[in-house]
Amino acid sequence: DVKVTQSSRYLVKRTGEKVFLECVQDMDHENMFWYRQDPGLGLRLIYFSYDVKMKEKGDIPEGYSVSREKKERFSLILESASTNQTSMYLCASSSEMFVGGKNIQYFGAGTRLSVL
Amino acid sequence: KNEVEQSPQNLTAQEGEFITINCSYSVGISALHWLQQHPGGGIVSLFMLSSGKKKHGRLIATINIQEKHSSLHITASHPRDSAVYICAVDHYGGATNKLIFGTGTLLAVQP
Numbered sequence: 001d002v003k004v005t006q007s008s009r010y011l012v013k014r015t016g017e018k019v020f021l022e023c024v025q026d027m028d029h030e031n032m033f034w035y036r037q038d039p040g041l042g043l044r045l046i047y048f049s050y051d052v053k054m055k056e057k058g059d060i061p062e063g064y065s066v067s068r069e070k071k072e073r074f075s076l077i078l079e080s081a082s083t084n085q086t087s088m089y090l091c092a093s094s095s096e097m098f099v100g101g102k103n104i105q106y107f108g109a110g111t112r113l114s115v116l
Numbered sequence: 117k118n119e120v121e122q123s124p125q126n127l128t129a130q131e132g133e134f135i136t137i138n139c140s141y142s143v144g145i146s147a148l149h150w151l152q153q154h155p156g157g158g159i160v161s162l163f164m165l166s167s168g169k170k171k172h173g174r175l176i177a178t179i180n181i182q183e184k185h186s187s188l189h190i191t192a193s194h195p196r197d198s199a200v201y202i203c204a205v206d207h208y209g210g211a212t213n214k215l216i217f218g219t220g221t222l223l224a225v226q227p
Contacts, residue, residue, distance in 0.1 A: 009157075042120075042202070042219040088157060103147065103206045104164055105215065110157030 003027070006091050006108035013115050019078040021111050023091030031094045032074035033058075033105065034066060036087040043090065049074055081115045088112050119143050122203050122218035129225050135190040137221045139203030142184065147206040149215070150177050150188050154199045162188070162201075193225045 007022035025032065031050050035043040035058075045058030047066040055066050063085060067075045074093075078085055089112075092105040120141045129135050139148070150162040163170050163177040165186075170177050174193075179186040190197055203218040 040219060043204075043215075043217040045214065090157070090159065092159075103215065104149070104161055106161070107151075107159035110159075112157070 004091055004093055004106050004108040006089075006111050008111050009109060011111055011113045013078075013081050013113065015082060015115060017078075017081050017115075019081050019113070019115075021076040021078075021089055021091075021113070023074045023076070023093075023108055024072050025074075025093040025106070026072065027093065027095070027106070028071065029093035029095045029106075030071070032068065033092040033094075034064075034074065034076045035090045035092065036060070037090055037110075038087050046076065081113075083115050086113060086115045118219070119207070119216050120203055120205055120218040122201075122221050124221060125219070126222045127224070129193050129223070131194060131225055131227050133193050133225075135193050135197075135223065135225075137188045137201050137203075137223070139186045139188070139218055140184060141186075141203075141205045141216075143205065143207045143216065145205040146208050148179055148186050149204040149206070150186075151202040151204060152199050153202060153220070159202070190223075195225045195227050198223055198225050 004025045033048045034046045049055045049068040065077045091108040094105045147166045153159045174191045176189040200220040202220045204215045
């Protein structure tokens with residue numbers, strides 16, 4: 001079974017703190033994704049990566065950065081956390097992404113982040 | 117207008133009822149996904165389909181490409197089916213596929 005592991009289920013941080021959310025997958029997938037999920041808005045893509053050290057902005061990258069130094073690990077960084085970044089964050093991975101390829105994404109359990 | 121619309125947003129059913137959740141989309145797609153999210157967050161993929169119909173246990177997913185519409189059916193519903201069901205489409209735009217998600221349908225099945 002594919003396993004996507006997020007380092008924390010719940011996290012409470014203060015405004016202005018630097019926050020790291022870690023995600024590890026064990027299936028040698030090329031592609032990894034970070035989403036946030038808010039009530040009434042569904043999942044929105046923050047950043048994705050299709051290879052080590054490669055990253056692309058998603059729909060809502062502002063206030064976030066990412067790091068992918070190793071294939072299995074994709075980190076989401078909030079440089080200076082703000083209250084409007086309180087949300088559920090979900091990491092996903094997939095083995096193919098390009099046109100014509102399958103795009104089944106496997107999700108982690110999510111990290112519920114509260115910024116006070 | 118969202119590119120992927122789901123209805124209803126909330127659904128309450130009695131155990132044993134037949135349930136239908138609908139998904140309409142307005143973009144070109146290579147595939148459509150149905151996902152399930154239980155309380156606590158984790159999302160699992162139920163189906164990926166690009167035509168016709170797929171069945172897995174009590175779950176059936178259909179898609180009509182011409183009408184840009186898909187349905188997820190649950191037969192003989194059970195309280196353990198209570199979850200958020202999410203429709204997502206594989207949108208082909210440029211060199212990469214991107215998943216576009218609906219806002220989900222919250223299903224509660226009462227005993």
